Amino acid sequence: MKKDKSAKPVAKPSEGLMDQKLSRRDMLRLTGVGGLGLLLGGTGAGSIIAARKASEPAPAALAANADTIPFYGSHQSGILTPAQNFIVFAAFDLTTTKLAEVKQLLEAWTTAAAALTSGSLIGNVNDNPNLPPSDTGEADGLSPSKCTLTFGVGPAFFDGRFGLASKRPSTFADLPAFAGDALEPQWCGGDLCVQACADDLQVAFHAIRNLARIARGTAVLRWTQEGFQRTGGADPKGGTPRNLLGFKDGTGNPDVTDAAAMQEIVWSGSGDGPAWMNGGTYMAVRRVQLRVEVWDRSPLSDQENTFGRYRQSGAPIGAKDEFADLNLEAKDAAGRPVVPPNSHSALSHGDGSVKILRRSYSYSSGMNLKTGQLDAGLLFISFQKDLVKQFVSIQQRLAKSDMLNEYILHTGSAVFACFPGVREGGYIGETLLG
Ligand SMILES: C=CC1=C(C)c2cc3[nH]c(cc4nc(cc5[nH]c(cc1n2)c(C)c5CCC(=O)O)C(CCC(=O)O)=C4C)c(C)c3C=C
Numbered sequence: 001m002k003k004d005k006s007a008k009p010v011a012k013p014s015e016g017l018m019d020q021k022l023s024r025r026d027m028l029r030l031t032g033v034g035g036l037g038l039l040l041g042g043t044g045a046g047s048i049i050a051a052r053k054a055s056e057p058a059p060a061a062l063a064a065n066a067d068t069i070p071f072y073g074s075h076q077s078g079i080l081t082p083a084q085n086f087i088v089f090a091a092f093d094l095t096t097t098k099l100a101e102v103k104q105l106l107e108a109w110t111t112a113a114a115a116l117t118s119g120s121l122i123g124n125v126n127d128n129p130n131l132p133p134s135d136t137g138e139a140d141g142l143s144p145s146k147c148t149l150t151f152g153v154g155p156a157f158f159d160g161r162f163g164l165a166s167k168r169p170s171t172f173a174d175l176p177a178f179a180g181d182a183l184e185p186q187w188c189g190g191d192l193c194v195q196a197c198a199d200d201l202q203v204a205f206h207a208i209r210n211l212a213r214i215a216r217g218t219a220v221l222r223w224t225q226e227g228f229q230r231t232g233g234a235d236p237k238g239g240t241p242r243n244l245l246g247f248k249d250g251t252g253n254p255d256v257t258d259a260a261a262m263q264e265i266v267w268s269g270s271g272d273g274p275a276w277m278n279g280g281t282y283m284a285v286r287r288v289q290l291r292v293e294v295w296d297r298s299p300l301s302d303q304e305n306t307f308g309r310y311r312q313s314g315a316p317i318g319a320k321d322e323f324a325d326l327n328l329e330a331k332d333a334a335g336r337p338v339v340p341p342n343s344h345s346a347l348s349h350g351d352g353s354v355k356i357l358r359r360s361y362s363y364s365s366g367m368n369l370k371t372g373q374l375d376a377g378l379l380f381i382s383f384q385k386d387l388v389k390q391f392v393s394i395q396q397r398l399a400k401s402d403m404l405n406e407y408i409l410h411t412g413s414a415v416f417a418c419f420p421g422v423r424e425g426g427y428i429g430e431t432l433l434g
């Protein structure tokens with residue numbers, strides 16, 4: 001992570017608050033005024049924005065670096081972006097009831113996100129010995145690591161607090177209860193979400209930590225979950241990653257380079273809902289615990305029948321190639337379906353007309369001290385233009401009769417409307433709040 005040259009004080013030394021000697025009491029007073037005032041002795045948004053001089057390159061201009069994913073664009077990054085190695089997912093609750101403060105937060109997050117994804121330090125107070133640095137520092141010297149930050153709002157955002165009830169997309173609501181759900185409130189919901197993905201866990205953690213810090217006084221963390229896939233270093237060929245049940249996971253995903261397919265499956269367009277979501281998408285998040293100990297005692301043939309795919313190759317049962325089409329009509333010599341109808345692949349595929357874009361990560365959160373079992377699983381994330389027609393219809397089929405249900409437990413659930421992309425000079429959520 002490079003030092004942002006503009007991190008020097010904008011004011012002349014004798015003029016700026018940042019250059020005055022401050023007593024410990026002054027500092028406590030300044031840092032106690034809430035997140036957006038933290039670091040800054042004033043509006044957080046204003047001071048963060050002051051961190052980059054107009055003459056210096058905007059973060060998008062730095063995107064030439066192969067390690068940088070552009071932050072600005074017509075869609076948010078972190079959706080079609082090939083999955084990076086790590087995720088730190090964070091859901092936030094707003095503590096303010098003032099819409100102006102929410103807007104101020106999203107403006108401050110925009111400036112911070114542009115810096116975080118381009119590898120710059122946040123803010124202009126990083127070398128004043130008398131103030132807490134505006135960037136927490138753990139990513140100093142690290143590359144941007146393809147960091148993406150994806151922002152969304154939950155259905156609760158449209159309750160009475162901010163006068164935005166009329167802007168709620170008509171079908172945007174918490175997911176219905178599904179058979180077998182074992183949801184725990186600590187892994188559910190949120191007014192806002194930030195999905196931080198990067199090829200380095202410390203870079204992704206740093207992003208969430210600093211966004212949470214900036215939010216102080218306006219929003220608080222509600223829940224977080226870290227996740228991982230195999231790294232590019234361990235799998236330089238970049239094959240389909242395997243989940244913690246040992247199976248390739250992502251094979252049947254639609255092609256993200258097919259713009260027409262993405263328009264059909266992922267992006268909300270004109271006529272699909274409110275204009276403020278044009279170019280946005282809806283995210284479903286499910287924290288799914290895996291009963292790995294039970295799975296590990298199951299014979300290979302049971303495991304393969306459960307997914308309807310071979311473990312080694314990832315090919316559908318009866319086929320050789322990982323990417324062969326699922327043939328759900330094929331029968332064996334005894335007239336039985338080759339791919340079990342209650343297998344995960346058969347049920348999630350259905351008749352093939354309803355698709356979603358999955359972008360999940362494995363997680364490992366230690367162990368259950370009572371049972372001695374691992375708390376490991378899948379942070380399932382999917383993007384779709386219509387949660388009800390796409391995610392809910394598939395999950396209803398799975399919840400009813402998926403053979404995989406014996407080995408999984410859905411413990412967390414949330415949905416978010418992910419805004420369209422941010423234009424340079426604009427801010428996250430501008431189409432809704434502007
Ligand atoms: C409601 C949506 C889905 C949930 C929840 C879900 C959970 C889940 N999935 C796996 C592992 C695999 N899923 C696979 C395919 C697959 N899964 C879904 C949907 C949900 N999965 C879809 C739409 C598909 C693709 C179907 C198709 O059209 O081919 C596979 C097979 C390989 C692949 O295509 O990725 C695996 C493996 C787990 C472990 C899990 C919850 C813990």
Ligand SMILES: [Fe+2]
Pocket residue numbers: 344348
């Ligand atoms: Fe699946």
